[in-house]
Amino acid sequence: MFDVFRAMYKIILPIRYLVKRRITYFAVISVCLCVFIVLVVMTVMAGLVDEFKQKNHQFAGDCVVGTKSLVGFAYYQEFVELLEKTDFVEAVSAAIKSHALISRMDSDRKTRVEIMGIDPAKHGRATGFGQSLHYHKDDVARAFEPGYEPNLPSCVLGIDLELQRDAGSTYTYQTNPSRIGYSISCLPLTAKGALAQAGTDMVDTKTFYYSDNSRTGLPRVDGSLVYLPFEQAQQLCMAGSVKRANAIYVKFKPYVRLEEGCAKVASLWESFRQKKSGEEQAYLLETVTVQSWKGYRRESIAPMEQEQTVMSVMFGFVAITTVFIVMVVFYMIISHKSKDIGILKSVGVSNFDVIELFSGFAFLVGLAGSGLGLLGGWVFLVEINQIEKWLFERFGFQLWDRTIYAIGDIPNRVELKVVVAILLSAIVACLVGALVPSWQAARQRPAAILQVNQL
Amino acid sequence: MLKLFLWLRYLRKRKIVFLSIAAVAVSVALLIVVASLFTGFISAFEHAAVEAIGDVVLSPPMRFAKYPLLIERLEQTEAVEAATAMMLAPGLLHVGAGTGNVRPVEVWGIEPGRRAKVTEFKRFLLKQKDAPGEPVFDVPGASEKTGGFVGIGVLAEPNEQTDEYDPTIAEKMIGQQVVLTTGTASETKEGDGARPELKRRVMSFTIVDVLQTGVYQFDEASVYLPIEKLHKTLYPNEESPTAGQILIKLTSNTDPDAALAVIRGVWRSFVEEHLQSDPDLMYRTVIGTAKEMQRPYVAAYRKQMGILLVIFGVVSIGVILLVFCIFYMIVRLKQKDIAIIKSCGATSRSVAFIFVGFGACVGAVGSGAGVILGYIITRNINTIENWIRIIFGLKLWRSSVYLFSKIPNQVDWFWAGRIILLAVAAAAIGTLIPALVAARTKPVEILRYE
Numbered sequence: 001m002f003d004v005f006r007a008m009y010k011i012i013l014p015i016r017y018l019v020k021r022r023i024t025y026f027a028v029i030s031v032c033l034c035v036f037i038v039l040v041v042m043t044v045m046a047g048l049v050d051e052f053k054q055k056n057h058q059f060a061g062d063c064v065v066g067t068k069s070l071v072g073f074a075y076y077q078e079f080v081e082l083l084e085k086t087d088f089v090e091a092v093s094a095a096i097k098s099h100a101l102i103s104r105m106d107s108d109r110k111t112r113v114e115i116m117g118i119d120p121a122k123h124g125r126a127t128g129f130g131q132s133l134h135y136h137k138d139d140v141a142r143a144f145e146p147g148y149e150p151n152l153p154s155c156v157l158g159i160d161l162e163l164q165r166d167a168g169s170t171y172t173y174q175t176n177p178s179r180i181g182y183s184i185s186c187l188p189l190t191a192k193g194a195l196a197q198a199g200t201d202m203v204d205t206k207t208f209y210y211s212d213n214s215r216t217g218l219p220r221v222d223g224s225l226v227y228l229p230f231e232q233a234q235q236l237c238m239a240g241s242v243k244r245a246n247a248i249y250v251k252f253k254p255y256v257r258l259e260e261g262c263a264k265v266a267s268l269w270e271s272f273r274q275k276k277s278g279e280e281q282a283y284l285l286e287t288v289t290v291q292s293w294k295g296y297r298r299e300s301i302a303p304m305e306q307e308q309t310v311m312s313v314m315f316g317f318v319a320i321t322t323v324f325i326v327m328v329v330f331y332m333i334i335s336h337k338s339k340d341i342g343i344l345k346s347v348g349v350s351n352f353d354v355i356e357l358f359s360g361f362a363f364l365v366g367l368a369g370s371g372l373g374l375l376g377g378w379v380f381l382v383e384i385n386q387i388e389k390w391l392f393e394r395f396g397f398q399l400w401d402r403t404i405y406a407i408g409d410i411p412n413r414v415e416l417k418v419v420v421a422i423l424l425s426a427i428v429a430c431l432v433g434a435l436v437p438s439w440q441a442a443r444q445r446p447a448a449i450l451q452v453n454q455l
Numbered sequence: 456m457l458k459l460f461l462w463l464r465y466l467r468k469r470k471i472v473f474l475s476i477a478a479v480a481v482s483v484a485l486l487i488v489v490a491s492l493f494t495g496f497i498s499a500f501e502h503a504a505v506e507a508i509g510d511v512v513l514s515p516p517m518r519f520a521k522y523p524l525l526i527e528r529l530e531q532t533e534a535v536e537a538a539t540a541m542m543l544a545p546g547l548l549h550v551g552a553g554t555g556n557v558r559p560v561e562v563w564g565i566e567p568g569r570r571a572k573v574t575e576f577k578r579f580l581l582k583q584k585d586a587p588g589e590p591v592f593d594v595p596g597a598s599e600k601t602g603g604f605v606g607i608g609v610l611a612e613p614n615e616q617t618d619e620y621d622p623t624i625a626e627k628m629i630g631q632q633v634v635l636t637t638g639t640a641s642e643t644k645e646g647d648g649a650r651p652e653l654k655r656r657v658m659s660f661t662i663v664d665v666l667q668t669g670v671y672q673f674d675e676a677s678v679y680l681p682i683e684k685l686h687k688t689l690y691p692n693e694e695s696p697t698a699g700q701i702l703i704k705l706t707s708n709t710d711p712d713a714a715l716a717v718i719r720g721v722w723r724s725f726v727e728e729h730l731q732s733d734p735d736l737m738y739r740t741v742i743g744t745a746k747e748m749q750r751p752y753v754a755a756y757r758k759q760m761g762i763l764l765v766i767f768g769v770v771s772i773g774v775i776l777l778v779f780c781i782f783y784m785i786v787r788l789k790q791k792d793i794a795i796i797k798s799c800g801a802t803s804r805s806v807a808f809i810f811v812g813f814g815a816c817v818g819a820v821g822s823g824a825g826v827i828l829g830y831i832i833t834r835n836i837n838t839i840e841n842w843i844r845i846i847f848g849l850k851l852w853r854s855s856v857y858l859f860s861k862i863p864n865q866v867d868w869f870w871a872g873r874i875i876l877l878a879v880a881a882a883a884i885g886t887l888i889p890a891l892v893a894a895r896t897k898p899v900e901i902l903r904y905e
Contacts, residue, residue, distance in 0.1 A: 023780065026776050029776065030773045030777075033769065033770065033773060034773065037766055037769055037770050069556075070557045098557070099557060099558075099559040100547075101545055101547065101637070101638050103638065110544065110545050110637075110638055110639075111545060112545040112546075112547075112561070114559075185638050185655050186547075187547045187557050187636050189557065193556070195549055205638075205654070205655050303853065303856040310851060315770075317481065317485060320478075320481060321478045321481065321770070321771070321773040321777060322773060324474050324475075324477070324478050325777045325780060328471060328474060328777060328780045328781055328784070331471065331784070332780060332783070332784045335784070336787075399758075399762065400755075401755050401758070405755075
């Protein structure tokens with residue numbers, strides 16, 4: 001009977017305090033406010049980071065075997081063939097990478113760009129290159145065949161090199177690509193890293209015609225990358241009889257885990273490198289590394305992840321005020337409920353049970369506050385893009401100016417793990433806030449509280 | 456006196472009031488740090504533009520000749536202290552034979568002596584910053600060779616852990632010969648008519664100094680060459696030198712708008728007299744301050760700052776709730792005191808004022824503590840960032856991401872003042888309802904003996 005009483009009062013009293021004591025509403029409101037803000041900010045930030053990572057993954061494939069040196073490395077064809085024979089690799093694409101100057105034929109303006117020489121069909125299978133195109137999205141193999149004259153040497157430009165983004169983050173495309181020539185000039189390098197001799201038959205300046213745009217959603221890539229046909233890029237950038245490349249992009253089969261796949265490629269590369277150690281240009285293989293797309297694009301991704309971490313820490317400090325509020329509210333409630341505590345203790349309730357009672361109350365406050373905050377946050381996030389659109393149409397206000405920031409819609413997908421983390425943190429904050437007042441309540445003596453002159 | 460007595464008494468006896476002071480302090484400190492970092496960054500961004508290109512930039516749509524005459528005329532006006540010509544060209548720099556180290560660079564053709572008068576150019580040079588006189592491109596012992604300055608980031612990568620450059624690596628490159636490839640558009644005849652084509656131009660020069668401005672985009676991709684040599688390389692068939700832009704330093708205390716009007720007038724008359732009144736040069740030349748040119752980016756940063764302050768401000772509403780709870784509790788517990796005061800003749804208004812005033816004091820004391828905390832954090836932010844790096848291995852601030860090598864660490868006292876006022880007002884608002892409850896206390900009911 002007493003056990004039933006114990007179980008019942010631990011449920012009834014917290015609910016009663018939550019409903020009857022209006023001061024509790026302030027604790028609930030404070031928790032609700034904090035949870036709302038944290039949910040909205042963390043969801044948007046996490047969404048932006050995830051989107052950015054996704055775009056980087058699309059750009060780089062699963063694994064990259066490459067070197068930072070513009071000289072490149074030799075014997076890449078053999079390694080490509082090796083990779084294609086394995087059972088864990090879906091697609092492989094070799095690429096030439098270098099820097100160049102580009103000038104549009106109807107302008108004397110010159111720009112520094114990065115060029116990437118690829119086989120479009122292979123590159124489309126190994127990475128998300130095909131999806132980034134506009135005119136040749138459904139026929140990647142013909143990316144370098146402009147519709148107006150398929151036999152012309154052509155190029156695919158990063159979209160921001162050719163078009164301007166408007167405030168709605170959209171680009172205005174023509175029905176067909178315009179016939180525009182671009183003069184591209186490179187520095188051809190020998191295998192020793194020296195400049196190729198002038199007057200040789202090296203082609204170092206060539207005209208390419210605009211064939212398509214590539215929109216990866218990565219600002220640095222879209223604003224400075226030009227894709228060229230692999231062989232022509234090789235002629236522009238690589239002098240010497242032994243063919244070289246700068247990177248090999250690899251896509252794994254769907255069932256292959258990333259770390260496992262990269263480890264296999266690294267092992268394969270190591271044995272290949274040792275097999276080639278006696279060759280003439282084996283020294284070029286020393287600078288080659290095998291990285292997953294995360295490591296390869298780490299320079300771009302890490303800053304965003306760090307900002308997310310810093311934001312979380314800052315909200316942690318701010319959440320301390322929530323702990324303070326819960327502490328004060330509980331202190332007030334316990335001060336007024338000393339009679340209840342005295343009666344409970346006089347009928348045999350232990351100190352631990354009293355702490356449990358108020359911890360249960362704190363749990364309910366945390367649950368109610370975070371429930372309301374999560375609901376409000378979810379509703380706000382569902383409508384956030386509509387709200388921003390209304391603000392832009394009405395007041396010209398945008399959270400992020402789309403002509404400067406390469407962002408589409410504001411991410412608003414609420415992740416379960418974020419919700420659970422916030423919920424648990426709010427409840428823990430309330431429990432921590434209620435700890436000291438609960439402990440003080442538990443230490444009260446019934447005889448002292450229930451004296452006639454105290455009642 | 457009674458008010459002061461009660462405030463001090465409540466402060467001593469009710470230690471929980473310190474909780475509200477602490478909450479106000481934490482919120483105020485956070486808002487001050489955020490506001491100061493953002494405004495510091497924006498200020499550094501604008502200042503970097505002025506340091507790099509002077510106060511005003513005259514940018515015609517094409518190169519123009521006889522720029523020394525224009526500079527002379529500009530310097531004769533009262534608004535202009537100094538002016539210098541500049542030519543920009545993109546290029547590829549091959550650094551070190553046999554290394555395959557090719558870097559994309561922005562080539563600035565400059566007049567070093569004049570540039571040092573218009574911008575803070577000289578103090579960024581590693582070798583010549585303390586040398587007397589103007590900076591020069593001369594190659595010691597080889598006057599026929601072309602000298603150039605190179606940004607430190609072109610020659611070396613910043614340390615992965617500390618994000619700092621090792622100047623000794625860059626200094627080793629001083630005296631080295633490097634090869635620059637740049638280009639111009641020149642017309643070539645093709646089957647269907649003449650078309651401009653990029654013509655490769657190659658020049659070699661000797662690195663005579665290294666530049667470190669602390670601004671990533673300048674340090675990692677800038678090469679400075681004599682404007683005449685660059686012009687000769689790019690346009691070997693042209694006799695008279697040309698410039699792409701004119702950088703101008705205004706005299707101190709000059710009104711920028713008035714100065715711009717003067718400069719526009721000088722430019723117009725120069726084009727009419729010496730450049731055949733070319734309509735393109737006359738009407739399409741952009742003459743604006745360096746700050747104006749950065750305006751879209753500065754507006755975006757200010758917006759981000761506003762949003763972040765709003766977010767933290769909303770959460771700081773919790774402080775109002777906290778103050779409310781604490782004062783409500785004090786009023787409930789001190790009902791006898793209030794009843795006695797009222798029975799001695801104090802009005803409801805003065806009783807209410809005791810608590811509102813006390814709340815404002817709590818806000819003031821909390822804000823004061825918050826300002827001190829915010830000041831300490833802001834001024835030591837680079838040290839704190841370094842400790843985080845050493846303890847957690849996390850490099851939070853990278854120049855490649857945030858443009859500058861050091862986090863701006865000046866407290867923005869204007870924003871601090873606003874935040875303090877808001878904090879005091881918020882604390883006073885938090886005490887309004889408890890003050891009302893206190894004012895409505897009926898002494899007879901409280902002091903009745905039961």
